């Protein structure tokens with residue numbers, strides 16, 4: 484029995500870097516950690532990096548690593564992503580004489596229920612406002628640990644913690660929100676919504692009106708502007724395509740008109756789809772995904788039907804009030820987009836996020852959002 488092994492498949496979105504991880508059955512489940520540090524947010528485009536810690540005897544084989552592009556995250560840590568589609572798959576910690584620890588991104592795994600056990604959030608202090616940690620409070624009824632920094636060191640932070648130095652923002656039309664990936668191969672700036680932000684039409688997104696809903700679609704509306712036209716809509720998507728594009732269980736998108744994006748801080752250089760180290764991957768018949776060719780960060784989802792409106796990866800944003808950029812974004816809390824994709828492989832965290840989003844919505848957003856559609 485001691486020789487029983489178990490295999491779990493990992494894949495990127497384009498499948499070129501698909502690989503099967505085989506380990507003794509006794510090594511399962513792996514411990515999963517969600518890291519909220521600023522560098523991980525900017526290197527994934529997601530509000531946190533979810534990884535499963537592989538056992539010390541595991542070493543990622545050369546045949547897998549050859550298919551991936553490596554990028555130095557820090558002196559001690561290397562990230563590996565697919566150069567064709569951008570999916571982050573692996574992280575290596577340490578190395579040299581002491582041996583390395585390998586982490587696999589949970590979103591790249593075919594299944595996580597029964598494969599990983601969620602342990603904790605780490606580096607929450609970096610978020611200033613608590614970030615995604617308030618959106619995932621419990622998994623299978625069990626509280627997720629909430630470490631300020633490194634797990635097991637320092638303090639744990641209470642639910643809805645916010646930094647005492649968190650600034651109160653007085654929005655001004657001249658504000659610019661800086662968005663950038665970790666390697667700064669991709670950066671741009673977002674303006675506050677204005678009259679021109681309301682121009683154009685766009686089909687209702689699944690996060691507001693589920694595609695498979697039998698209910699009639701609401702009439703066309705400027706659904707991407709919220710809070711009386713002062714904020715952009717943001718929401719979380721757990722569809723298989725977003726999951727595999729990032730290697731993360733979900734990605735948070737902000738819906739921002741192209742006219743409100745500039746490639747310089749002064750707001751003079753208009754948005755275009757070719758700048759910096761941006762790379763493109765055609766992820767369906769109707770959409771292109773953009774990621775950084777230098778560090779692999781997810782940047783945009785770009786639908787053919789609405790070229791005037793981009794989905795921006797929220798992890799790239801650098802708002803002084805915190806990772807959730809609440810002076811810029813209103814969060815959709817009543818739906819985790821494409822939950823039906825996520826439930827068969829990750830019921831625990833999916834239901835956990837839905838519960839966390841509802842709790843956050845109740846606490847911070849007074850109006851029931853469906854009534855505002």
Ligand SMILES: [Zn+2]
Nearest residue numbers: 495497565568
């Ligand atoms: Zn790929």
Ligand SMILES: [Zn+2]
Nearest residue numbers: 720721722725
């Ligand atoms: Zn999606």
Ligand SMILES: [Zn+2]
Nearest residue numbers: 664666775778
């Ligand atoms: Zn980059």
